Amino acid sequence: MKKCIVIGGGIAGLTAASYLVNDGTKVTLLESSPKLGGRAYSFKLPGKNETIDNGQHILMGCYRDTLSFLKLIGADKNFSFQKRLSITFINPAGQKLKLKSLPIPYPLNLLTGFLKYKALNFKERLKVIKLMLKLPFISHRSLVKKNVFEWLTDENQSEKIINSFWEMIAVGALNTNINKASAAVFHNILVQMFYGGNIASTIILPKYGLTESYVNNAKDYIEQQGGEVILSDKVEKIVIDQNEVKEIKTAKRIYSDFDFVISALPPYSIEKLIPSGYLNGEINFTYSSILNVHIWLKKNPFNEKFYGLLNSPVHWIFNKGTLINLVISNAGYLMDKTDNELLNVCTTELNKYCNIDENEITDFKILKEKRATFIPSVDSVYTRPPSRTEINNLFLAGDWTDTGLPSTIESAAKSGRVASELALGNIQT
Numbered sequence: 001m002k003k004c005i006v007i008g009g010g011i012a013g014l015t016a017a018s019y020l021v022n023d024g025t026k027v028t029l030l031e032s033s034p035k036l037g038g039r040a041y042s043f044k045l046p047g048k049n050e051t052i053d054n055g056q057h058i059l060m061g062c063y064r065d066t067l068s069f070l071k072l073i074g075a076d077k078n079f080s081f082q083k084r085l086s087i088t089f090i091n092p093a094g095q096k097l098k099l100k101s102l103p104i105p106y107p108l109n110l111l112t113g114f115l116k117y118k119a120l121n122f123k124e125r126l127k128v129i130k131l132m133l134k135l136p137f138i139s140h141r142s143l144v145k146k147n148v149f150e151w152l153t154d155e156n157q158s159e160k161i162i163n164s165f166w167e168m169i170a171v172g173a174l175n176t177n178i179n180k181a182s183a184a185v186f187h188n189i190l191v192q193m194f195y196g197g198n199i200a201s202t203i204i205l206p207k208y209g210l211t212e213s214y215v216n217n218a219k220d221y222i223e224q225q226g227g228e229v230i231l232s233d234k235v236e237k238i239v240i241d242q243n244e245v246k247e248i249k250t251a252k253r254i255y256s257d258f259d260f261v262i263s264a265l266p267p268y269s270i271e272k273l274i275p276s277g278y279l280n281g282e283i284n285f286t287y288s289s290i291l292n293v294h295i296w297l298k299k300n301p302f303n304e305k306f307y308g309l310l311n312s313p314v315h316w317i318f319n320k321g322t323l324i325n326l327v328i329s330n331a332g333y334l335m336d337k338t339d340n341e342l343l344n345v346c347t348t349e350l351n352k353y354c355n356i357d358e359n360e361i362t363d364f365k366i367l368k369e370k371r372a373t374f375i376p377s378v379d380s381v382y383t384r385p386p387s388r389t390e391i392n393n394l395f396l397a398g399d400w401t402d403t404g405l406p407s408t409i410e411s412a413a414k415s416g417r418v419a420s421e422l423a424l425g426n427i428q429t
C-alpha cells in the first residue's frame with residue numbers, strides 16, 4: 001500500500017486526501033489549526049443557537065470538481081440546488097429585479113432570462129446578449145494583457161451595463177476590482193457558467209454551516225477508508241535531499257515513512273517551507289478581503305434565500321431565517337473600520353434597499369477575512385505554479401495553483417483532484 005502525507009486540511013487538502021484514500025492509498029493529513037476546512041468553515045458563537053460561517057460561500061452548477069468531491073464524501077445532500085438560475089437583485093430605490101432563466105430549453109432559457117432583466121433597458125440587454133453570444137469565439141490570447149474593465153469597455157459595454165450586470169458577477173467571482181482582475185480568468189469562468197449546460201449558471205448553497213455541510217463528511221470519509229487526520233500539528237520543515245522529500249517535521253514529530261507528499265498549503269505558508277526554485281512557477285500574489293456581517297433582526301422580512309444589491313457597498317444579503325448575513329467583497333478599504341462603523345455602513349444600506357430600521361437589529365457579529373482570496377491580476381495569473389514540482393515526490397494543491405480559475409472552492413477542489421491523480425500516476429508507473 002502506498003503512503004502519502006497531505007499537508008493542509010482546507011478544501012484542496014481534503015479533496016486530495018479523499019481521492020487518495022478512495023484509491024487505496026494510506027493517507028496522513030496534517031493540519032496546523034485545531035479545525036479542518038481552512039478558509040471555509042463554520043462555528044458556534046457563545047450564547048447563540050445558530051452556527052455561523054466564517055464567510056458565506058456560494059457554489060455554482062459549473063463547479064464540477066467540487067460537486068464530484070461532495071458526492072464522493074456523501075455531502076451533496078447537504079446543499080440546496082436551484083433547478084434554474086434565479087437571482088433577485090434590489091436597486092437603490094428598493095425595487096426587486098429578477099434575473100431568471102425560463103423553463104424552456106437551454107440555451108434559450110438563459111437568453112430570454114437576460115432579455116427580461118429589468119435593471120437594464122432593452123437596448124442594454126441586447127448588448128449583454130451580444131457579448132454573451134460572442135464568448136465562445138473570443139480567443140484567450142486576445143485577453144492576456146487586459147483587465148476586466150478594459151475588455152468590457154472594448155466590447156462596447158456601457159458604465160451602466162458594467163455596474164448593473166457584469167460587475168456583480170466579476171466582484172462575486174473574482175473578489176476584486178474589475179480594474180485589477182484578469183479578463184482572461186473572467187472570460188474562462190463566464191464560458192463555464194453560461195456554456196456549461198442548463199445547471200452550470202445555477203447557485204448552490206450549503207443547507208447548514210460549512211463544517212456540518214462538508215467538513216465533517218470529509219473527515220469521516222477519510223478516516224473510514226483508513227486515513228488519519230491530525231489536527232493542531234503545524235508542519236515546520238520539509239526536508240529535501242536529491243530532489244526528494246525525505247522528512248516532514250511538525251511541531252510534534254518527524255514523518256519519514258511515506259511515498260509522496262501533497263502540499264495543500266496557502267501560498268504564504270509554502271513560501272516559508274519550500275525554496276522557490278523547486279516550483280515551476282512564481283508565488284507572486286496580493287490578496288483581497290471579504291467582510292461578513294451577521295445580523296439578528298426582531299423580525300425577518302425576507303422571502304428569498306439571497307439577494308444581490310445593485311450599486312451598493314454591500315454586495316449580497318443571505319437569509320438564514322433567524323439571522324441575515326451581509327457580504328462585502330473586495331473589502332480592503334473597510335478593514336480598519338471599527339465594528340460600529342461597519343454596522344453603520346450595513347444599517348444605512350439595509351434601510352435604503354430593504355426599508356429595515358436600525359431599531360430592528362437585536363445583535364450583530366462582524367467577521368473580517370483579510371487574506372480571503374488572492375487577486376487574479378493580469379500579472380500573476382500566468383505564473384501560477386502547477387501541481388508538478390521539481391521534487392519527484394512532492395505535488396502542489398491549493399486554490400492558487402495553476403487551475404485557470406480564480407480563488408474559489410472549485411479551484412481548490414480541482415487542484416486537489418489533479419494533485420492526487422498526478423501523484424498516483426507518477427508513483428504507480
Ligand SMILES: Cc1cc2nc3c(=O)[nH]c(=O)nc-3n(C[C@H](O)[C@H](O)[C@H](O)COP(=O)(O)OP(=O)(O)OC[C@H]3O[C@@H](n4cnc5c(N)ncnc54)[C@H](O)[C@@H]3O)c2cc1C
Pocket residue numbers: 007008009010011012013030031032033036037038039040054055056057058059233234235236264265266269290291292369371372373397398399400407408409410412
Ligand atoms: C470569507 C470568504 C468567503 C468566500 N466565498 C467564496 C464563495 O462564495 N465561493 C467560492 O467558491 N469561494 C469562496 N471563497 C474562497 C474559498 O474559501 C477558498 O478558495 C478555498 O477555501 C481555499 O481552499 P484551499 O484548501 O486552497 O486553502 P485553505 O482553505 O487556505 O487551506 C489551507 C490549510 O492549510 C493549513 N496550513 C497552513 N499552514 C500550515 C502548516 N504549516 N502546517 C499544516 N497546515 C497548515 C491552514 O490552516 C488551512 O487549513 C471565500 C473565502 C473566504 C475567506
